[in-house]
Amino acid sequence: MIRLEGVHKSFGPKRVLRGVDLTIERGQSMVIIGGSGTGKSVLLKCVLGLIRHDSGTITLEGEDVLTAERDAFLARFGMLFQGGALFDSLAVWQNVAFRLLRGSLKRPMAEAREIAIEKLRRVGLTPDVADLFPSELSGGMQKRVGLARAIAAEPDVIFFDEPTTGLDPIMAGVINELIREIVVEMGATAMTITHDMSSVRAIADRVAMLHDGVVKWEGPVARMDDATDPYLHQFITGSADGPIEAVR
Amino acid sequence: MILLSPLGAIGRSTLSMLGLIGRVAIYAAQAISHLVRPPFYPREFAQALLQIGWLSLPVVGLTALFTGGALALQIYAGGARFNAEAVVPSIVAIGMVRELGPVLGGLMVAGRVASAIAAEIGTMKVTEQIDALVTLSTHPMKYLTAPRVLAATLSLPVLVAVGDVIGIFGGYLVGTSRLGFNPATYLDNTVDFLELWDVLSGLVKGAVFGFIVALMGCYHGMNSGRGARGVGRATTNAVVSASILILASNYLLTELFFTA
Numbered sequence: 225m226i227r228l229e230g231v232h233k234s235f236g237p238k239r240v241l242r243g244v245d246l247t248i249e250r251g252q253s254m255v256i257i258g259g260s261g262t263g264k265s266v267l268l269k270c271v272l273g274l275i276r277h278d279s280g281t282i283t284l285e286g287e288d289v290l291t292a293e294r295d296a297f298l299a300r301f302g303m304l305f306q307g308g309a310l311f312d313s314l315a316v317w318q319n320v321a322f323r324l325l326r327g328s329l330k331r332p333m334a335e336a337r338e339i340a341i342e343k344l345r346r347v348g349l350t351p352d353v354a355d356l357f358p359s360e361l362s363g364g365m366q367k368r369v370g371l372a373r374a375i376a377a378e379p380d381v382i383f384f385d386e387p388t389t390g391l392d393p394i395m396a397g398v399i400n401e402l403i404r405e406i407v408v409e410m411g412a413t414a415m416t417i418t419h420d421m422s423s424v425r426a427i428a429d430r431v432a433m434l435h436d437g438v439v440k441w442e443g444p445v446a447r448m449d450d451a452t453d454p455y456l457h458q459f460i461t462g463s464a465d466g467p468i469e470a471v472r
Numbered sequence: 473m474i475l476l477s478p479l480g481a482i483g484r485s486t487l488s489m490l491g492l493i494g495r496v497a498i499y500a501a502q503a504i505s506h507l508v509r510p511p512f513y514p515r516e517f518a519q520a521l522l523q524i525g526w527l528s529l530p531v532v533g534l535t536a537l538f539t540g541g542a543l544a545l546q547i548y549a550g551g552a553r554f555n556a557e558a559v560v561p562s563i564v565a566i567g568m569v570r571e572l573g574p575v576l577g578g579l580m581v582a583g584r585v586a587s588a589i590a591a592e593i594g595t596m597k598v599t600e601q602i603d604a605l606v607t608l609s610t611h612p613m614k615y616l617t618a619p620r621v622l623a624a625t626l627s628l629p630v631l632v633a634v635g636d637v638i639g640i641f642g643g644y645l646v647g648t649s650r651l652g653f654n655p656a657t658y659l660d661n662t663v664d665f666l667e668l669w670d671v672l673s674g675l676v677k678g679a680v681f682g683f684i685v686a687l688m689g690c691y692h693g694m695n696s697g698r699g700a701r702g703v704g705r706a707t708t709n710a711v712v713s714a715s716i717l718i719l720a721s722n723y724l725l726t727e728l729f730f731t732a
Contacts (some may be wrong), residue, residue: 269603274607295609298608298609299604301607302607303604303607305600305604307599308598308603309600309601309603309604310604311604312595312596312601313519322610323609326511326513327610328609329609374581
Protein backbone atom coordinates (compact mmCIF):
# COMPACT_ATOMS: atom_id res chain seq x y z
CA MET A 225 0.00 0.00 0.00
CA ILE A 226 1.23 3.50 -0.87
CA ARG A 227 0.09 6.22 1.52
CA LEU A 228 0.62 9.95 1.10
CA GLU A 229 -0.24 12.24 4.01
CA GLY A 230 -0.06 16.04 3.88
CA VAL A 231 2.61 16.08 1.18
CA HIS A 232 3.90 19.57 0.36
CA LYS A 233 6.43 20.57 -2.25
CA SER A 234 7.47 24.04 -3.39
CA PHE A 235 9.99 25.22 -5.99
CA GLY A 236 11.07 28.64 -4.76
CA PRO A 237 7.91 30.73 -4.35
CA LYS A 238 5.85 28.29 -6.43
CA ARG A 239 3.83 25.91 -4.23
CA VAL A 240 3.20 22.84 -6.39
CA LEU A 241 1.85 20.37 -3.83
CA ARG A 242 -0.15 21.88 -0.95
CA GLY A 243 -1.03 18.92 1.22
CA VAL A 244 -1.76 15.82 -0.84
CA ASP A 245 -3.50 12.94 0.96
CA LEU A 246 -3.91 9.74 -1.02
CA THR A 247 -3.95 5.99 -0.37
CA ILE A 248 -3.36 3.34 -3.02
CA GLU A 249 -4.17 -0.20 -1.89
CA ARG A 250 -1.95 -3.11 -2.89
CA GLY A 251 -2.85 -4.47 -6.34
CA GLN A 252 -4.97 -1.42 -7.15
CA SER A 253 -4.65 0.70 -10.28
CA MET A 254 -4.86 4.38 -9.33
CA VAL A 255 -4.96 7.00 -12.07
CA ILE A 256 -4.20 10.60 -11.17
CA ILE A 257 -5.72 13.14 -13.51
CA GLY A 258 -5.40 16.90 -13.68
CA GLY A 259 -4.43 19.69 -16.02
CA SER A 260 -0.90 20.44 -17.15
CA GLY A 261 1.26 21.95 -14.41
CA THR A 262 -0.89 20.76 -11.52
CA GLY A 263 1.92 18.75 -9.95
CA LYS A 264 1.10 15.22 -11.14
CA SER A 265 4.63 14.42 -12.28
CA VAL A 266 6.11 16.06 -9.18
CA LEU A 267 3.88 13.89 -7.00
CA LEU A 268 5.00 10.75 -8.78
CA LYS A 269 8.67 11.74 -8.51
CA CYS A 270 8.22 12.44 -4.78
CA VAL A 271 6.91 8.90 -4.27
CA LEU A 272 9.98 7.55 -6.08
CA GLY A 273 12.31 9.83 -4.11
CA LEU A 274 13.54 11.51 -7.32
CA ILE A 275 12.35 14.79 -5.77
CA ARG A 276 12.45 15.30 -2.00
CA HIS A 277 9.14 16.58 -0.64
CA ASP A 278 9.24 19.47 1.84
CA SER A 279 6.83 18.08 4.43
CA GLY A 280 4.30 15.30 4.99
CA THR A 281 4.95 11.58 4.75
CA ILE A 282 5.00 9.08 1.89
CA THR A 283 5.14 5.40 2.83
CA LEU A 284 5.27 2.14 0.89
CA GLU A 285 3.99 -0.79 2.98
CA GLY A 286 4.58 1.37 6.07
CA GLU A 287 8.17 2.26 5.15
CA ASP A 288 9.01 5.94 4.70
CA VAL A 289 10.36 6.59 1.19
CA LEU A 290 12.97 9.00 2.54
CA THR A 291 14.47 6.61 5.09
CA ALA A 292 14.12 3.31 3.18
CA GLU A 293 17.28 1.60 1.90
CA ARG A 294 17.42 3.05 -1.64
CA ASP A 295 18.44 0.01 -3.70
CA ALA A 296 15.98 -2.37 -2.08
CA PHE A 297 13.27 0.30 -2.24
CA LEU A 298 13.79 1.11 -5.91
CA ALA A 299 14.01 -2.59 -6.81
CA ARG A 300 10.30 -2.79 -5.97
CA PHE A 301 9.41 -0.17 -8.61
CA GLY A 302 9.12 -0.12 -12.37
CA MET A 303 8.42 3.03 -14.31
CA LEU A 304 7.30 3.92 -17.81
CA PHE A 305 8.41 7.46 -18.59
CA GLN A 306 6.47 9.90 -20.74
CA GLY A 307 9.04 9.97 -23.54
CA GLY A 308 10.20 6.39 -22.95
CA ALA A 309 13.55 7.59 -21.52
CA LEU A 310 15.33 4.73 -23.26
CA PHE A 311 19.11 4.86 -23.17
CA ASP A 312 20.25 5.88 -26.67
CA SER A 313 23.63 4.20 -26.41
CA LEU A 314 22.23 0.76 -25.55
CA ALA A 315 20.46 -1.78 -27.76
CA VAL A 316 16.78 -2.43 -27.06
CA TRP A 317 17.41 -5.69 -25.20
CA GLN A 318 20.06 -4.03 -23.02
CA ASN A 319 17.56 -1.29 -22.17
CA VAL A 320 14.94 -3.86 -21.19
CA ALA A 321 17.42 -5.97 -19.21
CA PHE A 322 19.23 -2.94 -17.72
CA ARG A 323 18.41 -3.92 -14.14
CA LEU A 324 19.24 -7.57 -14.80
CA LEU A 325 22.72 -6.75 -16.10
CA ARG A 326 23.97 -4.94 -13.00
CA GLY A 327 23.37 -4.46 -9.29
CA SER A 328 21.62 -6.78 -6.85
CA LEU A 329 19.39 -8.37 -9.53
CA LYS A 330 22.31 -9.17 -11.87
CA ARG A 331 21.94 -12.32 -14.01
CA PRO A 332 24.24 -13.94 -16.59
CA MET A 333 24.12 -12.00 -19.87
CA ALA A 334 22.48 -14.82 -21.87
CA GLU A 335 19.74 -15.24 -19.27
CA ALA A 336 19.16 -11.47 -19.08
CA ARG A 337 18.83 -11.33 -22.88
CA GLU A 338 16.37 -14.23 -22.83
CA ILE A 339 14.23 -12.47 -20.22
CA ALA A 340 14.40 -9.23 -22.22
CA ILE A 341 13.20 -11.00 -25.38
CA GLU A 342 10.39 -12.65 -23.44
CA LYS A 343 9.29 -9.26 -22.04
CA LEU A 344 9.49 -7.72 -25.52
CA ARG A 345 7.26 -10.50 -26.79
CA ARG A 346 4.87 -9.81 -23.90
CA VAL A 347 4.44 -6.21 -25.10
CA GLY A 348 3.93 -7.34 -28.69
CA LEU A 349 7.41 -6.86 -30.14
CA THR A 350 9.27 -9.52 -32.09
CA PRO A 351 12.77 -10.73 -31.09
CA ASP A 352 14.37 -9.02 -34.11
CA VAL A 353 13.72 -5.68 -32.38
CA ALA A 354 16.06 -6.70 -29.55
CA ASP A 355 19.26 -5.71 -31.34
CA LEU A 356 17.99 -2.38 -32.71
CA PHE A 357 18.76 0.93 -31.03
CA PRO A 358 15.99 3.17 -29.62
CA SER A 359 16.51 5.78 -32.36
CA GLU A 360 15.50 3.13 -34.93
CA LEU A 361 12.06 2.62 -33.34
CA SER A 362 8.75 4.45 -33.82
CA GLY A 363 7.14 6.31 -30.88
CA GLY A 364 4.73 3.45 -30.21
CA MET A 365 7.52 0.86 -30.25
CA GLN A 366 9.57 2.99 -27.87
CA LYS A 367 6.63 3.06 -25.45
CA ARG A 368 6.37 -0.71 -25.66
CA VAL A 369 10.09 -1.10 -24.99
CA GLY A 370 9.73 1.30 -22.04
CA LEU A 371 6.87 -0.85 -20.77
CA ALA A 372 8.96 -4.02 -21.20
CA ARG A 373 11.77 -2.38 -19.21
CA ALA A 374 9.34 -1.34 -16.48
CA ILE A 375 8.14 -4.93 -15.99
CA ALA A 376 11.45 -6.73 -16.64
CA ALA A 377 12.35 -7.20 -12.98
CA GLU A 378 8.72 -8.02 -12.02
CA PRO A 379 8.22 -5.06 -9.67
CA ASP A 380 5.52 -4.76 -6.97
CA VAL A 381 4.64 -1.22 -8.03
CA ILE A 382 4.56 0.23 -11.56
CA PHE A 383 4.31 3.92 -12.40
CA PHE A 384 3.10 5.16 -15.76
CA ASP A 385 3.79 8.79 -16.64
CA GLU A 386 1.50 9.94 -19.47
CA PRO A 387 1.67 6.52 -21.17
CA THR A 388 -0.25 7.53 -24.31
CA THR A 389 1.11 11.03 -24.93
CA GLY A 390 2.21 11.50 -28.53
CA LEU A 391 0.59 8.29 -29.80
CA ASP A 392 -2.20 7.97 -32.35
CA PRO A 393 -5.58 6.81 -30.91
CA ILE A 394 -5.16 3.22 -32.10
CA MET A 395 -1.67 2.85 -30.65
CA ALA A 396 -2.84 4.62 -27.47
CA GLY A 397 -5.62 2.01 -27.18
CA VAL A 398 -3.12 -0.82 -27.64
CA ILE A 399 -0.83 0.60 -24.93
CA ASN A 400 -3.77 1.10 -22.55
CA GLU A 401 -4.87 -2.50 -23.07
CA LEU A 402 -1.32 -3.76 -22.53
CA ILE A 403 -0.98 -1.79 -19.31
CA ARG A 404 -4.27 -3.11 -17.98
CA GLU A 405 -3.45 -6.72 -18.91
CA ILE A 406 0.04 -6.58 -17.43
CA VAL A 407 -1.02 -4.94 -14.18
CA VAL A 408 -3.77 -7.53 -13.66
CA GLU A 409 -1.52 -10.42 -14.68
CA MET A 410 1.32 -9.36 -12.36
CA GLY A 411 -0.97 -8.31 -9.50
CA ALA A 412 1.09 -5.13 -9.25
CA THR A 413 0.05 -1.85 -7.71
CA ALA A 414 -0.14 0.77 -10.46
CA MET A 415 -0.06 4.53 -10.34
CA THR A 416 -0.68 6.34 -13.62
CA ILE A 417 -0.72 10.04 -14.33
CA THR A 418 -2.48 11.20 -17.44
CA HIS A 419 -4.93 13.70 -18.86
CA ASP A 420 -6.12 11.27 -21.51
CA MET A 421 -9.63 10.22 -20.46
CA SER A 422 -9.63 7.09 -22.64
CA SER A 423 -6.55 5.94 -20.67
CA VAL A 424 -8.36 6.65 -17.42
CA ARG A 425 -11.33 4.50 -18.39
CA ALA A 426 -9.12 1.67 -19.67
CA ILE A 427 -6.57 1.53 -16.86
CA ALA A 428 -8.13 2.80 -13.62
CA ASP A 429 -9.70 1.04 -10.67
CA ARG A 430 -9.78 4.36 -8.84
CA VAL A 431 -9.25 7.94 -9.96
CA ALA A 432 -7.85 10.96 -8.11
CA MET A 433 -8.22 14.48 -9.48
CA LEU A 434 -5.32 16.76 -8.61
CA HIS A 435 -5.81 20.50 -8.88
CA ASP A 436 -3.97 23.42 -7.34
CA GLY A 437 -1.70 21.08 -5.36
CA VAL A 438 -4.43 19.10 -3.58
CA VAL A 439 -6.66 16.09 -4.37
CA LYS A 440 -10.05 17.58 -5.28
CA TRP A 441 -11.86 14.28 -5.83
CA GLU A 442 -11.03 10.62 -5.35
CA GLY A 443 -13.15 7.57 -5.99
CA PRO A 444 -13.84 4.47 -8.12
CA VAL A 445 -13.68 4.99 -11.89
CA ALA A 446 -17.29 3.77 -12.18
CA ARG A 447 -18.48 6.74 -10.09
CA MET A 448 -16.43 9.32 -11.97
CA ASP A 449 -19.11 10.30 -14.49
CA ASP A 450 -21.81 10.73 -11.84
CA ALA A 451 -19.65 12.77 -9.48
CA THR A 452 -20.87 16.27 -8.69
CA ASP A 453 -17.44 17.79 -8.05
CA PRO A 454 -17.26 20.81 -10.39
CA TYR A 455 -13.49 20.44 -10.98
CA LEU A 456 -13.80 16.79 -11.99
CA HIS A 457 -16.89 17.47 -14.09
CA GLN A 458 -15.17 20.28 -15.99
CA PHE A 459 -12.08 18.14 -16.56
CA ILE A 460 -13.81 15.03 -17.87
CA THR A 461 -16.16 17.02 -20.08
CA GLY A 462 -13.32 19.19 -21.36
CA SER A 463 -15.39 22.32 -20.86
CA ALA A 464 -13.80 25.77 -20.87
CA ASP A 465 -16.45 26.96 -18.37
CA GLY A 466 -15.99 26.04 -14.73
CA PRO A 467 -13.76 26.57 -11.71
CA ILE A 468 -10.59 25.57 -13.58
CA GLU A 469 -9.21 28.62 -15.34
CA ALA A 470 -8.55 28.09 -19.03
CA VAL A 471 -6.07 30.37 -20.76
CA ARG A 472 -7.68 31.46 -24.01
CA MET B 473 21.99 54.70 -5.18
CA ILE B 474 23.30 54.99 -8.71
CA LEU B 475 26.82 54.49 -7.39
CA LEU B 476 25.77 51.53 -5.22
CA SER B 477 24.15 49.71 -8.12
CA PRO B 478 27.40 48.63 -9.83
CA LEU B 479 28.77 47.60 -6.43
CA GLY B 480 25.67 45.51 -5.87
CA ALA B 481 26.13 43.86 -9.25
CA ILE B 482 29.78 43.06 -8.43
CA GLY B 483 28.70 41.66 -5.05
CA ARG B 484 26.00 39.47 -6.59
CA SER B 485 28.40 38.19 -9.25
CA THR B 486 31.02 37.42 -6.58
CA LEU B 487 28.52 35.54 -4.44
CA SER B 488 27.23 33.67 -7.45
CA MET B 489 30.80 32.73 -8.47
CA LEU B 490 31.63 31.57 -4.93
CA GLY B 491 28.45 29.48 -4.89
CA LEU B 492 29.43 27.89 -8.22
CA ILE B 493 32.95 27.11 -6.95
CA GLY B 494 31.43 25.50 -3.87
CA ARG B 495 29.02 23.38 -5.92
CA VAL B 496 31.76 22.26 -8.31
CA ALA B 497 34.03 21.41 -5.36
CA ILE B 498 31.30 19.28 -3.76
CA TYR B 499 30.62 17.60 -7.11
CA ALA B 500 34.35 16.87 -7.53
CA ALA B 501 34.53 15.37 -4.02
CA GLN B 502 31.48 13.20 -4.77
CA ALA B 503 33.00 12.08 -8.07
CA ILE B 504 36.22 11.04 -6.33
CA SER B 505 34.32 9.22 -3.58
CA HIS B 506 32.34 7.26 -6.20
CA LEU B 507 35.59 6.31 -7.96
CA VAL B 508 36.72 4.27 -4.99
CA ARG B 509 33.39 2.76 -3.85
CA PRO B 510 31.67 -0.15 -5.61
CA PRO B 511 29.74 -0.92 -7.73
CA PHE B 512 32.09 -0.24 -10.64
CA TYR B 513 31.06 -0.20 -14.29
CA PRO B 514 33.99 -1.56 -16.31
CA ARG B 515 32.10 -1.53 -19.62
CA GLU B 516 31.21 2.14 -19.28
CA PHE B 517 34.83 2.84 -18.29
CA ALA B 518 36.12 1.02 -21.40
CA GLN B 519 33.71 2.96 -23.63
CA ALA B 520 34.78 6.25 -22.05
CA LEU B 521 38.43 5.31 -22.53
CA LEU B 522 37.76 4.70 -26.22
CA GLN B 523 35.78 7.92 -26.67
CA ILE B 524 38.05 10.19 -24.65
CA GLY B 525 41.45 8.65 -25.23
CA TRP B 526 41.62 6.73 -28.47
CA LEU B 527 39.35 8.97 -30.55
CA SER B 528 41.20 12.13 -29.38
CA LEU B 529 44.53 10.85 -30.72
CA PRO B 530 44.23 12.38 -34.22
CA VAL B 531 43.28 15.81 -32.86
CA VAL B 532 46.05 15.85 -30.25
CA GLY B 533 48.60 14.39 -32.67
CA LEU B 534 47.94 16.93 -35.44
CA THR B 535 47.96 19.82 -32.95
CA ALA B 536 51.32 18.65 -31.57
CA LEU B 537 52.82 18.11 -35.02
CA PHE B 538 52.07 21.62 -36.26
CA THR B 539 52.93 23.21 -32.91
CA GLY B 540 56.33 21.47 -32.83
CA GLY B 541 57.07 22.65 -36.37
CA ALA B 542 56.00 26.26 -35.69
CA LEU B 543 57.96 26.27 -32.44
CA ALA B 544 61.14 25.22 -34.27
CA LEU B 545 60.68 28.05 -36.81
CA GLN B 546 60.03 30.65 -34.07
CA ILE B 547 62.96 29.61 -31.90
CA TYR B 548 65.27 29.55 -34.91
CA ALA B 549 64.14 33.04 -35.97
CA GLY B 550 64.36 34.40 -32.41
CA GLY B 551 67.63 32.64 -31.63
CA ALA B 552 69.23 34.05 -34.80
CA ARG B 553 69.10 37.53 -33.18
CA PHE B 554 71.80 36.50 -30.70
CA ASN B 555 73.47 33.65 -32.60
CA ALA B 556 71.71 30.92 -30.59
CA GLU B 557 70.11 28.93 -33.42
CA ALA B 558 71.62 25.74 -32.01
CA VAL B 559 69.19 25.73 -29.07
CA VAL B 560 66.24 24.86 -31.35
CA PRO B 561 66.15 21.08 -30.56
CA SER B 562 66.41 21.48 -26.80
CA ILE B 563 63.92 24.37 -26.53
CA VAL B 564 61.43 22.59 -28.78
CA ALA B 565 61.71 19.48 -26.60
CA ILE B 566 61.44 21.33 -23.28
CA GLY B 567 58.67 23.60 -24.57
CA MET B 568 56.65 20.67 -25.85
CA VAL B 569 56.94 18.34 -22.87
CA ARG B 570 56.65 20.93 -20.12
CA GLU B 571 54.04 23.32 -21.52
CA LEU B 572 52.66 23.05 -25.01
CA GLY B 573 52.08 19.29 -25.05
CA PRO B 574 49.92 19.16 -21.92
CA VAL B 575 48.23 22.57 -22.33
CA LEU B 576 47.35 22.30 -26.02
CA GLY B 577 46.46 18.62 -25.60
CA GLY B 578 44.23 19.53 -22.65
CA LEU B 579 42.56 22.38 -24.53
CA MET B 580 41.95 20.27 -27.64
CA VAL B 581 40.46 17.48 -25.53
CA ALA B 582 38.38 20.08 -23.65
CA GLY B 583 36.95 21.25 -26.97
CA ARG B 584 36.25 17.73 -28.18
CA VAL B 585 35.37 15.81 -25.04
CA ALA B 586 33.94 18.28 -22.47
CA SER B 587 31.41 19.44 -25.04
CA ALA B 588 30.48 15.89 -26.04
CA ILE B 589 30.07 14.76 -22.42
CA ALA B 590 27.99 17.84 -21.50
CA ALA B 591 25.77 17.43 -24.56
CA GLU B 592 25.26 13.70 -23.97
CA ILE B 593 24.51 13.96 -20.25
CA GLY B 594 22.48 17.16 -20.74
CA THR B 595 20.32 15.42 -23.34
CA MET B 596 19.95 12.43 -21.00
CA LYS B 597 18.76 14.83 -18.32
CA VAL B 598 16.15 16.62 -20.43
CA THR B 599 14.82 13.32 -21.82
CA GLU B 600 14.49 11.90 -18.28
CA GLN B 601 17.15 9.23 -18.88
CA ILE B 602 18.91 10.32 -15.67
CA ASP B 603 15.66 9.82 -13.72
CA ALA B 604 15.27 6.45 -15.44
CA LEU B 605 18.75 5.46 -14.24
CA VAL B 606 17.78 6.26 -10.66
CA THR B 607 14.55 4.25 -10.89
CA LEU B 608 16.64 1.36 -12.20
CA SER B 609 18.70 1.47 -8.97
CA THR B 610 21.74 2.96 -10.71
CA HIS B 611 23.49 6.01 -9.28
CA PRO B 612 24.13 8.54 -12.09
CA MET B 613 27.39 9.67 -10.46
CA LYS B 614 28.69 6.11 -10.50
CA TYR B 615 27.38 5.18 -13.93
CA LEU B 616 28.00 8.41 -15.84
CA THR B 617 30.51 10.60 -13.98
CA ALA B 618 32.98 8.20 -12.34
CA PRO B 619 33.88 6.18 -15.50
CA ARG B 620 34.35 9.36 -17.58
CA VAL B 621 36.45 11.13 -14.93
CA LEU B 622 38.66 8.07 -14.43
CA ALA B 623 39.04 7.49 -18.19
CA ALA B 624 39.98 11.12 -18.86
CA THR B 625 42.41 11.27 -15.91
CA LEU B 626 44.19 8.15 -17.14
CA SER B 627 44.09 8.77 -20.87
CA LEU B 628 45.20 12.43 -20.95
CA PRO B 629 48.77 11.64 -19.75
CA VAL B 630 49.02 9.01 -22.51
CA LEU B 631 47.73 11.53 -25.07
CA VAL B 632 50.21 14.10 -23.75
CA ALA B 633 53.08 11.59 -24.04
CA VAL B 634 52.10 10.77 -27.63
CA GLY B 635 51.67 14.50 -28.34
CA ASP B 636 55.15 15.19 -26.90
CA VAL B 637 56.75 12.65 -29.22
CA ILE B 638 54.82 13.90 -32.27
CA GLY B 639 55.55 17.56 -31.37
CA ILE B 640 59.27 16.88 -31.06
CA PHE B 641 59.07 15.00 -34.34
CA GLY B 642 57.39 18.06 -35.92
CA GLY B 643 60.28 20.21 -34.72
CA TYR B 644 62.73 17.60 -36.02
CA LEU B 645 61.08 17.56 -39.46
CA VAL B 646 61.19 21.34 -39.79
CA GLY B 647 64.67 21.55 -38.23
CA THR B 648 66.23 19.00 -40.55
CA SER B 649 64.33 19.79 -43.75
CA ARG B 650 63.97 23.61 -43.55
CA LEU B 651 66.57 24.88 -41.10
CA GLY B 652 69.53 22.74 -42.09
CA PHE B 653 70.06 20.78 -38.87
CA ASN B 654 71.91 17.48 -39.02
CA PRO B 655 69.39 14.74 -38.05
CA ALA B 656 71.74 12.95 -35.65
CA THR B 657 72.81 16.20 -33.95
CA TYR B 658 69.19 17.33 -33.64
CA LEU B 659 68.22 14.10 -31.88
CA ASP B 660 71.32 14.19 -29.65
CA ASN B 661 70.55 17.75 -28.54
CA THR B 662 66.93 16.84 -27.87
CA VAL B 663 67.80 13.86 -25.68
CA ASP B 664 70.78 15.47 -23.90
CA PHE B 665 68.90 18.51 -22.64
CA LEU B 666 65.67 16.76 -21.67
CA GLU B 667 65.38 15.62 -18.04
CA LEU B 668 63.02 12.99 -16.67
CA TRP B 669 61.17 15.55 -14.52
CA ASP B 670 60.45 17.66 -17.62
CA VAL B 671 58.50 14.73 -19.03
CA LEU B 672 56.90 13.62 -15.76
CA SER B 673 55.69 17.11 -14.86
CA GLY B 674 53.91 17.30 -18.23
CA LEU B 675 52.25 13.94 -17.64
CA VAL B 676 51.05 14.99 -14.17
CA LYS B 677 49.64 18.15 -15.73
CA GLY B 678 47.89 15.96 -18.31
CA ALA B 679 46.23 13.89 -15.57
CA VAL B 680 45.00 17.04 -13.80
CA PHE B 681 43.69 18.49 -17.07
CA GLY B 682 41.93 15.21 -17.88
CA PHE B 683 40.19 15.27 -14.52
CA ILE B 684 39.11 18.88 -15.13
CA VAL B 685 37.80 18.19 -18.65
CA ALA B 686 35.62 15.23 -17.63
CA LEU B 687 34.47 16.88 -14.41
CA MET B 688 33.34 20.06 -16.21
CA GLY B 689 31.60 18.06 -18.94
CA CYS B 690 29.71 15.94 -16.40
CA TYR B 691 28.92 18.82 -14.01
CA HIS B 692 27.47 21.08 -16.68
CA GLY B 693 25.62 18.17 -18.31
CA MET B 694 24.05 17.13 -15.01
CA ASN B 695 23.03 20.74 -14.32
CA SER B 696 21.80 21.40 -17.84
CA GLY B 697 18.71 23.57 -18.28
CA ARG B 698 15.63 22.41 -20.16
CA GLY B 699 15.37 22.05 -23.91
CA ALA B 700 17.85 22.53 -26.73
CA ARG B 701 18.88 25.94 -25.39
CA GLY B 702 19.68 24.51 -21.95
CA VAL B 703 21.81 21.74 -23.44
CA GLY B 704 23.54 24.20 -25.77
CA ARG B 705 24.39 26.49 -22.86
CA ALA B 706 25.66 23.55 -20.79
CA THR B 707 27.94 22.53 -23.68
CA THR B 708 29.38 26.03 -24.03
CA ASN B 709 29.84 26.40 -20.28
CA ALA B 710 31.62 23.03 -20.10
CA VAL B 711 34.18 23.99 -22.76
CA VAL B 712 34.75 27.52 -21.44
CA SER B 713 35.09 26.50 -17.80
CA ALA B 714 37.32 23.51 -18.63
CA SER B 715 39.60 25.71 -20.77
CA ILE B 716 39.92 28.44 -18.12
CA LEU B 717 40.52 25.90 -15.36
CA ILE B 718 43.18 24.17 -17.48
CA LEU B 719 45.06 27.44 -18.02
CA ALA B 720 44.71 28.48 -14.37
CA SER B 721 45.79 25.11 -13.00
CA ASN B 722 48.66 25.02 -15.51
CA TYR B 723 50.03 28.22 -13.99
CA LEU B 724 49.63 26.87 -10.44
CA LEU B 725 51.27 23.54 -11.31
CA THR B 726 54.15 25.26 -13.10
CA GLU B 727 54.64 27.47 -10.03
CA LEU B 728 54.57 24.39 -7.82
CA PHE B 729 56.86 22.21 -9.96
CA PHE B 730 59.48 24.68 -11.14
CA THR B 731 59.74 27.53 -8.66
CA ALA B 732 59.07 25.87 -5.31
